[in-house]
Amino acid sequence: MSDRKVRLALPSKGALGKLTMDLLANIGLKVNRPNDRQYVATIPAVPEIEVLFQRAADIFVKVHEGSADLGVTGYDVVSEEDPGDGTVITAYETLGYGKCEVVLAVPNSWIDVTSIEDLAELTLLWKAQGKPLRIVTKYKNLTKKLLFDRNITNFVLVDANGALEAAPNMGYADMISDVTSTGTTLRENNLKQVAGGNILKSQACLIANRKALQSDTALAITQQILERIEANQEAKKYTSITANVRAGSMDEVGALLTSREQLDQLTGQRGPTISKVYTNGSGSNDWYAVTVVVQQEHLFQAVQHLRQVEGQDITVSPPRYIFGPSSKSGETLLQRLKS
Ligand SMILES: Nc1ncnc2c1ncn2[C@@H]1O[C@H](COP(=O)(O)OP(=O)(O)OP(=O)(O)O)[C@@H](O)[C@H]1O
Ligand SMILES: O=P(O)(O)OC[C@H]1O[C@H](OP(=O)(O)OP(=O)(O)O)[C@H](O)[C@@H]1O
Numbered sequence: 001m002s003d004r005k006v007r008l009a010l011p012s013k014g015a016l017g018k019l020t021m022d023l024l025a026n027i028g029l030k031v032n033r034p035n036d037r038q039y040v041a042t043i044p045a046v047p048e049i050e051v052l053f054q055r056a057a058d059i060f061v062k063v064h065e066g067s068a069d070l071g072v073t074g075y076d077v078v079s080e081e082d083p084g085d086g087t088v089i090t091a092y093e094t095l096g097y098g099k100c101e102v103v104l105a106v107p108n109s110w111i112d113v114t115s116i117e118d119l120a121e122l123t124l125l126w127k128a129q130g131k132p133l134r135i136v137t138k139y140k141n142l143t144k145k146l147l148f149d150r151n152i153t154n155f156v157l158v159d160a161n162g163a164l165e166a167a168p169n170m171g172y173a174d175m176i177s178d179v180t181s182t183g184t185t186l187r188e189n190n191l192k193q194v195a196g197g198n199i200l201k202s203q204a205c206l207i208a209n210r211k212a213l214q215s216d217t218a219l220a221i222t223q224q225i226l227e228r229i230e231a232n233q234e235a236k237k238y239t240s241i242t243a244n245v246r247a248g249s250m251d252e253v254g255a256l257l258t259s260r261e262q263l264d265q266l267t268g269q270r271g272p273t274i275s276k277v278y279t280n281g282s283g284s285n286d287w288y289a290v291t292v293v294v295q296q297e298h299l300f301q302a303v304q305h306l307r308q309v310e311g312q313d314i315t316v317s318p319p320r321y322i323f324g325p326s327s328k329s330g331e332t333l334l335q336r337l338k339s
């Protein structure tokens, strides 16, 4: 694989399509896709990457078979499709979007069925009548596992590719096992979840073909992507605030800022950064720029704190990345490659 590019499969449309493009743009890896009918694209910032657009439901298989080295898809797809042979590694589990849950849902009219235990009882009743429970789903493996774990066996799984919520009304299934996010589709189709019927929480994740990562280039690119994702997610928790403060010296500013309570919360991760502002006037007191990086929830307290030392021209900007001394996700990937 050394000569060919590193192939990154991305969702071509649907619930993950645009959000995946937004993620990559936000971490400096903007995808250049001339139009949305082209299924091959590039990331100008990393010419070694070739982007391939596929349906999210197909991306796990493409990475597993090696026709893509990396891929972004839903964790539900990974959990449903993964044969557990170690070919595919989940490099980053929580991309932060495409949040949904695979659940069992039954018609509202089944008023006595409110839990998985009730469902088990129903299947026993139906068994005596020679009638299996028909469940329509795209998630056969996940659904089977949950039901077998609850000793529920009198069921058949019905295939469908979408709009599953219509099935009980149309009569080709009795209930469904599908993803829900806001719950609107279930409600609008007179379906309800059952307690104990939550199969899997899911969000978008980055997966990789283990063998492909034996290539130094592919591994280096994957680690760069992980670093960018991780630092960008860390940065979202913080905000950077800068104010101009007039004082006799830097030390005086530092003392002013660090003399008050809530020190660690309001003066930043490592304390305030202070630099001299070169103004054209001269006088006994000079201006100093003070910068603190604080957690989002401490923004206004930090602004008040800076005002208390007569800070002016207080500007706030979101850090784009916050890199730690090393990348946790990068280290986890290397561990997984060794196991
Ligand atoms: N309503 C939703 N809210 C959040 N994430 C969702 C939602 N529906 C699906 N997803 C996530 O997006 C992934 C892709 O679903 P999507 O509906 O975009 O394509 P699909 O259902 O696989 O195929 P199709 O293109 O036929 O809809 C799912 O595997 C799941 O992880
Ligand atoms: O809980 P909600 O916010 O209503 O979202 C859940 C719905 O979203 C997806 O439908 P999609 O639009 O992908 O259609 P599909 O069923 O054909 O995949 C999923 O299949 C559910 O039907």
Ligand SMILES: [Mg+2]
Pocket (backbone or CB within 6 Å): 014, 162
């Ligand atoms: Mg869908």
